Amino acid sequence: xxxxxxxxxxxxxxxxxxxxxxxxxxxxxxxxxxxxxxxxxxxxxxxxxxxxxxxxxxxxxxxxxxxxxxxxxxxxxxxxxxxxxxxxxxxxxxxxxxxxxxxxxxxxxxxxxxxxxxxxxxxxxxxxxxxxxxxxxxxxxxxxxxxxxxxxxxxxxxxxxxxxxxxxxxxxxxxxxxxxxxxxxxxxxxxxxxxxxxxxxxxxxxxxxxxxxxxxxxxxxxxxxxxxxxxxxxxxxxxxxxxxxxxxxxxxxxxxxxxxxxxxxxxxxxxxxxxxxxxxxxxxxxxxxxxxxxxxxxxxxxxxxxxxxxxxxxxxxxxxxxxxxxxxxxxxxxxxxxxxxxxxxxxxxxxxxxxxxxxxxxxxxxxxxxxxxxxxxxxxxxxxxxxxxxxxxxxxxxxxxxxxxxxxxxxx
Amino acid sequence: xxxxxxxxxxxxxxxxxxxxxxxxxxxxxxxxxxxxxxxxxxxxxxxxxxxxxxxxxxxxxxxxxxxxxxxxxxxxxxxxxxxxxxxxxxxxxxxxxxxxxxxxxxxxxxxxxxxx
Numbered sequence: 001x002x003x004x005x006x007x008x009x010x011x012x013x014x015x016x017x018x019x020x021x022x023x024x025x026x027x028x029x030x031x032x033x034x035x036x037x038x039x040x041x042x043x044x045x046x047x048x049x050x051x052x053x054x055x056x057x058x059x060x061x062x063x064x065x066x067x068x069x070x071x072x073x074x075x076x077x078x079x080x081x082x083x084x085x086x087x088x089x090x091x092x093x094x095x096x097x098x099x100x101x102x103x104x105x106x107x108x109x110x111x112x113x114x115x116x117x118x119x120x121x122x123x124x125x126x127x128x129x130x131x132x133x134x135x136x137x138x139x140x141x142x143x144x145x146x147x148x149x150x151x152x153x154x155x156x157x158x159x160x161x162x163x164x165x166x167x168x169x170x171x172x173x174x175x176x177x178x179x180x181x182x183x184x185x186x187x188x189x190x191x192x193x194x195x196x197x198x199x200x201x202x203x204x205x206x207x208x209x210x211x212x213x214x215x216x217x218x219x220x221x222x223x224x225x226x227x228x229x230x231x232x233x234x235x236x237x238x239x240x241x242x243x244x245x246x247x248x249x250x251x252x253x254x255x256x257x258x259x260x261x262x263x264x265x266x267x268x269x270x271x272x273x274x275x276x277x278x279x280x281x282x283x284x285x286x287x288x289x290x291x292x293x294x295x296x297x298x299x300x301x302x303x304x305x306x307x308x309x310x311x312x313x314x315x316x317x318x319x320x321x322x323x324x325x326x327x328x329x330x331x332x333x334x335x336x337x338x339x340x341x342x343x344x345x346x347x348x349x350x351x352x353x354x355x356x357x358x359x360x361x362x363x364x365x366x367x368x369x370x371x372x373x374x375x376x377x378x379x380x381x382x383x384x385x386x387x388x389x390x391x392x393x394x395x396x397x398x399x400x401x402x403x404x405x406x407x408x409x410x411x412x
Numbered sequence: 413x414x415x416x417x418x419x420x421x422x423x424x425x426x427x428x429x430x431x432x433x434x435x436x437x438x439x440x441x442x443x444x445x446x447x448x449x450x451x452x453x454x455x456x457x458x459x460x461x462x463x464x465x466x467x468x469x470x471x472x473x474x475x476x477x478x479x480x481x482x483x484x485x486x487x488x489x490x491x492x493x494x495x496x497x498x499x500x501x502x503x504x505x506x507x508x509x510x511x512x513x514x515x516x517x518x519x520x521x522x523x524x525x526x527x528x
Contacts, residue, residue, distance in 0.1 A: 003472040007462075010471045015459035023463040040467075072468040101469045124469035162470050191470035234473035238466045246421035246433040254462050254471055263415055265422055267461050275465050288467040331426035335413065340466075363432070 001097055007254060009069035009097055012274045014267050020067040021276035025074055025288035029280045032076035033105045036138050038166055040198035040289055041383040043076040050280040053083025057090055062304040064094040072099045079106055085118040092119030101164055104150030112153035123154045124162035129171035130178060151185045163187045168195035168207045179224045183233050192221060193238025194356060196343040202379035202387045206402055211355040212370040218358045222247035229256040240340035242266045244332045245358035268337035272314045286314050289342040291384050325353035326360050346386035355391055370396045
């Protein structure tokens, strides 16, 4: 499958296509060789009762039957599951494009070759800043060096190298430097998102963006995206980065701006419509990052088709959401539907109002205002859990007290 | 969804007189220019989008790589690309950085600070 075909596999027409899990992110194990400070799933130890290789293999034909085109294998670290390579091959043989997102710690030349032989064509490495920042966030002194080794090994084995980055107040200053680094390493596409207040990140709110940080971040990212189109590095925003600022069309398009094509924009969270997440113990959600309340069922108890077709929890996005706060009055609300739901839920315990929005921050700035997130209740300490935040509207030029504590790294 | 002809920000019916992004005055129709739907050469229909998920991977960069010998002095070369509908169009191409040689070290990675 060539890259244009792979891109087509990630495209849907939200008005014409029937809901199906075209794009699936599958957590094979929560076991991990990192214990990152921002990890939403709090990965390091495996979940109790994770699916065995035999059980996981039974899921593959069910995915194919529902029309899945691409599965991204994740963890923890997917390669720490005994059946990792077997599942890669099974997905490929079922006509599903297997992809992987990894911290890269254990991807050396030998493992990369085995991955390529099993059927992986594309691997994305999570890199969360330049060396000092990345190693701090990842809590490992060699992590950045290992990502470089992994990127080299992936390409030497004939696979395409991509990257994922969470941006937050700790690594905001690294944006342009990281672009240069990834370009030099031969990375072809880069997914950029913001750190949500999920899992361990909820324990360290000082790292999180304040909503007005998007006023700085989004235009800088848009400038890099323009460069990337010329220099061979495609930058694509994750679902929790946006929305509807003047750079929206540029940010969302996987191809350079062209007046002959309709301009693209965010069209609401696609969880449970065209996207699905599978947790390592068999729980199925509309999106891999959603909180446990959105689990639609277990693959040990029901077929995937039953869960997909019958679970209200999984299908919560198939009806318009009840928007509230700024989103309830926003002119883009009908299309945007409050942006990323797990990100909003992680702040307020329910979706429908998302202060991490470029249009919203710009609109408030024009009124001399901004919104500040204030942590009120801590997260309990489970995978994909969250605390509770209060939203304070204040003067745009009010002092920035930070969320809590001192920044451990210098700010830009 | 319509776009402002000045800043390219998106507009809705609620934006009758001024662009909410750049404050440019809009035409009396409320919309400064029709959305262009001339081609759909590569990506397909107007309601199409690229699926993503925050624990997923970015989509592939589907632009064809340039012949590096032809692009050594400039990165703005173009080459013919065949679109899905069979038409050809001048499309940007991209240089690919040479891949460094892989590390000879094939030992398993070890964690240092994974204390949680």
